[in-house]
Amino acid sequence: MPDTVSRPGTLEQQDERLSAVGDWTLAHYARLREAVVRARGVETVDLARLGELDTSGAALLVELLGPDSIANIGEWAPALPAERQALLKAVAEATRTPLTAPPKPRITPLTALAGLGELAVHLARQQLQLVAFIGLTLSTLFATLLTPWRWRVTALVAHVQQTGLNAIPIVALLTFLVGAVVAFLGATVLRDFGATIYTVDLVTYSFLREFGVLLAAILLAGRTASAFTAQIGSMKANEELDALRAQGLNPVELLVLPRVLAMMISLPILTLVGMLSGMLGGGLVCALALDISPTQFLNILQRDIPLRHFLIGMVKAPIFAFLVAVIGCLEGFKAAASAQSVGEHTTSSVVQSIFMVILLDALAALFFMEMGW
Numbered sequence: 001m002p003d004t005v006s007r008p009g010t011l012e013q014q015d016e017r018l019s020a021v022g023d024w025t026l027a028h029y030a031r032l033r034e035a036v037v038r039a040r041g042v043e044t045v046d047l048a049r050l051g052e053l054d055t056s057g058a059a060l061l062v063e064l065l066g067p068d069s070i071a072n073i074g075e076w077a078p079a080l081p082a083e084r085q086a087l088l089k090a091v092a093e094a095t096r097t098p099l100t101a102p103p104k105p106r107i108t109p110l111t112a113l114a115g116l117g118e119l120a121v122h123l124a125r126q127q128l129q130l131v132a133f134i135g136l137t138l139s140t141l142f143a144t145l146l147t148p149w150r151w152r153v154t155a156l157v158a159h160v161q162q163t164g165l166n167a168i169p170i171v172a173l174l175t176f177l178v179g180a181v182v183a184f185l186g187a188t189v190l191r192d193f194g195a196t197i198y199t200v201d202l203v204t205y206s207f208l209r210e211f212g213v214l215l216a217a218i219l220l221a222g223r224t225a226s227a228f229t230a231q232i233g234s235m236k237a238n239e240e241l242d243a244l245r246a247q248g249l250n251p252v253e254l255l256v257l258p259r260v261l262a263m264m265i266s267l268p269i270l271t272l273v274g275m276l277s278g279m280l281g282g283g284l285v286c287a288l289a290l291d292i293s294p295t296q297f298l299n300i301l302q303r304d305i306p307l308r309h310f311l312i313g314m315v316k317a318p319i320f321a322f323l324v325a326v327i328g329c330l331e332g333f334k335a336a337a338s339a340q341s342v343g344e345h346t347t348s349s350v351v352q353s354i355f356m357v358i359l360l361d362a363l364a365a366l367f368f369m370e371m372g373w
Contacts, residue, residue, distance in 0.1 A: 009051065011035045019046040024057025032057065036064045044069065047077050053084055058091040067092040126352075133330045137260060140252045155258035163224045163259075164266025168273055170223075171216050175274040178211060179203055179281030187290055196290050200300040203282030208309040212275035214361055216267060217320040221353035225328030228259055229349040232332025233342035241333075251333075260325040267321035268314055275313065308373060316364055323360070324353045 009022035009032050018039055024032060045065060062070050069076075070092035073085050105111065144150050186202040232255060235241055241251050279301070286292035331349035335342045 007051065009057065011039050011045070017044070017046055019049055020061065021049040021051070023052040024050065024060065025052050025054045026056040029056050029060070032060050036060050039064060044076050047080050047084075050080075050084075053087065055087070055091060058088050059095075061088060062092045062095055067096050129334075130327065130330060133333075134326055136252060137256055137326055137329075140250065141257055141260075144253055144257060150253065152254065152258045155254075156262055159258050159262030160265055162227075163220065163262050164269055167219065167223060167266070167270060171219055171270045171274050172277040174219065175207070175212065175215050175278040176281040178215060179207060179278030180285045182206060182211070182278075183282035183285035184289070187285070197292070197300070199282070199286055199290060200292065200297055201304050203286075204279055204301050204305050205309060207275050207278035207282070208305065208313050210313070210361065210365070211278055213267075213271045213313045213316050213320065214357065215278075216270040216274045216317070217324060217357045218354055220263065220267060220270070220321070221324050221357060222350050224263065225324050225349045225353045226346045228325065228328030229332040229335070229346045230342060232329055233335030233345055236333065236335055237337040237339070237342060239337075256326075256329045259329060260322060263321040263325035264318045267324075268317040271314060271317040275310070312364075312368060312373060316361065320357050320360065323356055327353045327356065 007022045008028045009020065009024040012019050012021050022028070045061070070088050073080065073088055077085075183199055183203050186199040187196050190196050190198055190202075232241075235255075244251050244254060283292075283294055283297045286297055287294060328349045331345040331352070335345040
């Protein structure tokens with residue numbers, strides 16, 4: 001039986017054999033460490049007088065005797081209680097495990113092809129989920145339109161303020177600067193041909209058709225879609241969505257529709273602000289650097305730029321808004337109940353929104369070009 005007297009552990013020489021005596025616990029680790037360092041290299045130790053033993057003491061005994069000797073402890077220390085033998089063996093087994101990183105998988109043409117296939121499957125599933133969620137949103141929208149008492153007017157107005165009115169300053173500033181840059185670049189290139197007057201056409205044409213709606217949509221994708229994902233993802237992590245369903249409320253009707261409709265109202269307004277600010281920035285550059293007065297700028301705009309360019313830019317705004325809002329809400333519903341998942345899906349919503357906006361804008365540009373619009 002082990003000695004029940006509580007005293008600091010140490011190693012004592014007894015009949016030409018070392019004996020572990022006292023308590024081998026964390027409280028006496030420093031003293032025991034010095035004794036183990038001095039006696040390292042022995043094959044067996046008498047454990048009959050061993051007192052208390054914890055993990056730190058077991059680690060010192062394993063260091064002293066070695067994992068192989070501890071593995072056979074039942075042969076040379078059969079009187080040691082089974083629970084202490086199990087502790088020593090567990091610590092010895094843990095010391096055998098190398099603390100190294102797993103080897104990196106070899107990259108071969110086959111593994112690269114498999115990775116490409118997995119990525120394609122993931123993107124396909126992602127697009128199928130998006131199409132399904134768009135269908136769910138539209139069906140809920142049509143069902144709600146027929147029941148005006150279910151309209152969430154207060155939430156709609158609040159989201160219009162957050163997504164639209166609060167974003168006007170940043171959209172106006174960004175498009176103003178981009179308009180000035182476009183005018184500078186156009187004037188630099190056209191000066192070599194003696195056609196600086198066409199800088200007006202370049203600025204107005206680009207902002208009415210492309211830059212106004214595109215810059216506003218990209219800003220909302222980074223500013224608002226991420227907010228939608230974070231809000232809905234946090235609600236899911238806090239089990240608020242389950243609480244809504246338990247109360248008989250439809251989360252799509254309550255959370256998605258006000259956000260989607262608010263974006264479809266806000267983005268056309270921001271697009272108009274972006275068009276005006278971009279042309280204002282270009283007009284300022286024309287007035288300061290090219291001696292084109294504001295009156296002449298407006299006259300050229302009225303004479304050379306048809307109304308259809310403005311309408312093309314405005315038509316794309318609600319489509320982009322719907323897509324950005326749906327992606328932001330969908331990624332929020334896909335988030336798991338953890339902060340890491342919410343962050344990952346927030347990043348994914350921004351990337352997907354910007355990519356889809358640019359892709360649709362490119363397809364629309366090709367379509368309108370082929371139609372001669």
